[in-house]
Structure formats: structure tokens, C-alpha cells
Amino acid sequence: MIANQLKKLLLTLLIVITAQVQAIEIDGSSQLLMMRSKQSFPEAMLALQSTLGEYDYIISRVQRIDIGLTGMGYNTDMYRVLFFTKPNEFREVIAKYPELTAYMPLKLTIFAEKDETIIATVDPTVLRFINSSAEFTRLTRRWRSDIVAIMDELRELE
Amino acid sequence: MPRFKHFSTALLLLFTATTSLAAPKGDLLYEKNCGTCHGLDGSGGVGVPLSLPSFQASVDDHFLFQNIRYGRPGRVMPAFSDLSDAQVNAIVRHIRSLAPHIKPVVLDNSKVISGDIINGKKLYSENCGQCHGANGEGGHGTGVTFSRPRDLPIIAPALNNAGFLAAASDEMIRHTITYGRQGTPMQAFGRKGQNEQEINDIVAYIRTFENSKHWQPVAVDEATITMESEYGLEESVENLKRAAVGKNFKVIRIQNLEDGMFPEAEQDKRSIIVYFCNFSFVNRAINIDPRVGLFLPCRITLTEHDGVVSLTAINPRYMSRFYNNSELDEACSEMYDIYIEIMEEAIL
Numbered sequence: 001m002i003a004n005q006l007k008k009l010l011l012t013l014l015i016v017i018t019a020q021v022q023a024i025e026i027d028g029s030s031q032l033l034m035m036r037s038k039q040s041f042p043e044a045m046l047a048l049q050s051t052l053g054e055y056d057y058i059i060s061r062v063q064r065i066d067i068g069l070t071g072m073g074y075n076t077d078m079y080r081v082l083f084f085t086k087p088n089e090f091r092e093v094i095a096k097y098p099e100l101t102a103y104m105p106l107k108l109t110i111f112a113e114k115d116e117t118i119i120a121t122v123d124p125t126v127l128r129f130i131n132s133s134a135e136f137t138r139l140t141r142r143w144r145s146d147i148v149a150i151m152d153e154l155r156e157l158e
Numbered sequence: 159m160p161r162f163k164h165f166s167t168a169l170l171l172l173f174t175a176t177t178s179l180a181a182p183k184g185d186l187l188y189e190k191n192c193g194t195c196h197g198l199d200g201s202g203g204v205g206v207p208l209s210l211p212s213f214q215a216s217v218d219d220h221f222l223f224q225n226i227r228y229g230r231p232g233r234v235m236p237a238f239s240d241l242s243d244a245q246v247n248a249i250v251r252h253i254r255s256l257a258p259h260i261k262p263v264v265l266d267n268s269k270v271i272s273g274d275i276i277n278g279k280k281l282y283s284e285n286c287g288q289c290h291g292a293n294g295e296g297g298h299g300t301g302v303t304f305s306r307p308r309d310l311p312i313i314a315p316a317l318n319n320a321g322f323l324a325a326a327s328d329e330m331i332r333h334t335i336t337y338g339r340q341g342t343p344m345q346a347f348g349r350k351g352q353n354e355q356e357i358n359d360i361v362a363y364i365r366t367f368e369n370s371k372h373w374q375p376v377a378v379d380e381a382t383i384t385m386e387s388e389y390g391l392e393e394s395v396e397n398l399k400r401a402a403v404g405k406n407f408k409v410i411r412i413q414n415l416e417d418g419m420f421p422e423a424e425q426d427k428r429s430i431i432v433y434f435c436n437f438s439f440v441n442r443a444i445n446i447d448p449r450v451g452l453f454l455p456c457r458i459t460l461t462e463h464d465g466v467v468s469l470t471a472i473n474p475r476y477m478s479r480f481y482n483n484s485e486l487d488e489a490c491s492e493m494y495d496i497y498i499e500i501m502e503e504a505i506l
Binding site for chain 2: 031032034035036038058059060061063065068069071072074075076077079080081083085087090091094098099101102103105107108109110111112113114116118120121122123126127129130155
């Protein structure tokens, strides 16, 4: 009996410790969520698009900043901004939090660095100043964890 | 004694699990926390290179450790205060493995170097300011550039930076100036024992940067800029277009807010986005910090609600603090002023 309880206790402890270590490893950096993909820009772009799809997001628009820049005579490698959202959630969120309109849909920056690709965005939980309710916090945390999970998947790809 | 057996198994389980946790994986920690900026192989990017033999030879593990702890406030690199000592040490070991044959210098980090500050200041402005900035604020932009042309192959770090000054000992600074970093724009000023006193003077002067004003994140709580227009939706859009063009911006796109999410017929027509851009400004912003895409392109959203049209945009000053980049703060301040001017003009 005692041994069983002890075992339970120890296991719980173990889980708590593991969870903490993982949290620290993810939270180590700043308030931008960033990753480096080992893939070249076109491959990374495709992978990003399909992974967003797997998480039920659609891409509402891709802004080709590089095309605009080179068109004006500035030299740059591939540089895009990708707008993504879940359409029905988008409507609900805008109706409930109109203050969030300027930040919606969510955005990711993707740009080439030689034969690799950088993807970056601001951690959505920084929008806490817009609304401090528990519900809003849950919403931005979910966006954050989706983005982190998507980046974790993309990081694995060769 | 089955009870004790269970107990000891559980204990053993916990023990092995914690020891494996206690040995953090430097390569994974580096990939997640550092690799995006410094490159997976340490060749640089938004951050400076870390694998160069000349760099690895000229800094000790203490300097690397402190750099990770303090970061470079206002110069992009975040402080990693949440990592445990063991994790930071694992990262340091991983950085060393990027240049495995290099033996780092041994420095007396407690040694205080004194010198003639006035002479140091003069020597600094003659020899260092052109790259590290007149007041040690660093070059424009950071790190290595792969994606666009810039002034130098590696942008000179800020020397008036609180994180740098906390991580670097006098001896480290003296050593760096004396031997430079081969393969980077940082040349050696004292090889063969030249300029010893002058170099000490410069070190003493660089220490005075500790008294200069250090970067603080801009504390703005308004995440958006919002104004109301007295005109109808269509007219407000026209006014806004005119105002943006008047400020040298090109209107690049006008669309329903819900464009790309729902079929045209189902889109809410009372919310409209006007996108505009000034490519010279965008080019400058990306050079300062390639991660600025979140601000791009400029956008104002017009929404009609109960007959009232409101204009809203992100507040660039609110967003900039999250980039830990003092140069970007300035650009965002400029951007903020432009948004205000354009919106005020549009609702006039």
C-alpha cells in the first residue's frame, strides 16, 4: 500500500519535473516565436502552408514583399508575409473583440537565408493588453501553442 | 520484502529520469534558442557568427555563459534568464563543438585595467567609431547578411550595451582589441606588442559606457491606433487613399477584411483593409531587423458599425518592444507618427 502510494507520488513528481524542464526549453527566448528551417525557401514555404492546413488554418493571403522591393530597385532575397486564420473563428473573434481587428488575421514572416529559411512571428500572448479576460488569454495561448507546434514540426524537416 | 523492492524500483526510476534530465541536450537547446539567429552551424544570420576560429579562440567559457544570461538588451539578442545553469553550460559546450580544435584563451577576468580615458576616447573615435558607432551603439542592423547587401560582411556589435559590458571582462576587451578577429572586419590593433598603453586607454574608455543611458523597452500600452471618421465608408476609403499618397506611400491593395476567407458574396462588406507601402522605408526597416514582416505592409482597417466608420491600425510603438531592438524602436516611432498623420488627414 505504502509502496504503491509512494510510487504514485514519485511518478507525479517525475511528470511535474519533466513538464517543467520542457516548458523552460521552449520559453527560453524572447517574445518572438522564431525558427530556422533546414529547407530552402520554396520547400519551407510549401511545408509551412501544408502544416498550417493540418492545424485547420487557411492562408487568406501571401504578401510578396520581395517582389515589391525588387520592383523598386532594392536588392533582396525571398521575403513574404503570410496571413492565416480559421475563417469561422475569425468572425467570432472579431465580433467579440473588435479591438483585435488590426491584428487579424495572424501573420508569419518567412524569408530566405542562403539555402535555409527563417520563419518568425510575434507571440500572440503579447496582445494581453488588448483584453485581460481569462477567455481572451486562453485564445491567445492556444494560438501560441499552435504556432509553437507548427514550428516544432517544420524544424524536423530536412 | 516486496514493499522495499517496489520502493527502490520507483526510486531508481526517478533517479535515472532526473539524471537524464539533469544532462540537458546542448545541441537541441542551441537549435531552438540560438540557431535561428546564429545559424545551426554557427555561421551567423541575424546574429554574429559563433563558429569562427578567431572568435572561439579569443573568448573563454565564462564570457559565453554570461552572454547567454544577459543577452544584448536593445540589440536583438534576448537574455536567457529562464535557462538553468546546466542548460546554459550545455549550450556553451555545444558552441565549443562547432570549432572543436580551438583552444580558448585563459583570461584573468578579475583584473581591472586602468588607462587614460580622455586619450582612450580620442583613439576610439579615430579607430573604432566608424564601425562600432560614435558612442558605442553598434553598426546599423546586426549580424551577418545573407539576404541583402549591407555596409560590412558582419555588422559591428554595440559596445555600450549593458549585456556586453556585463559579460566582457577588461581582459577580454583588451585581448579582442589586441588580436582582433581574423576573418571578420575586426582587425588586430596590437599584435607584436604594439600600442599596449593605447589599448589600455581604449579599454578604460569603453568601461565608461557603463554610465551611459541603457536601452529600456518602450512602455506603450495602447496596442492599436483608432480614430473615427465622420464620412461614410466609401468616402472614408477615398480620403484615406489620398492621405496615404500625400505622405509618399503607394496604395497597393484595397480588399474586404474577410477576403481570402469566404467567397466574395459571403464577405462582410462593412470592413475594408487599405494596404499601403513606402518601399524605401520597408527596405530600411528590413535592414534594421529582417523579422519586421509583422509590420508589413502598412495597413489601416475601416469598419462601419451602426453608421459610424472607425479607422484602426496596429500601434508600431507597442509592437516594437517585443523585438528588443533599439534601432527598430526609432523606425517604429517614425511609423507611428506617419499612421497618426495619415489617419488625421483622412478624417479631416
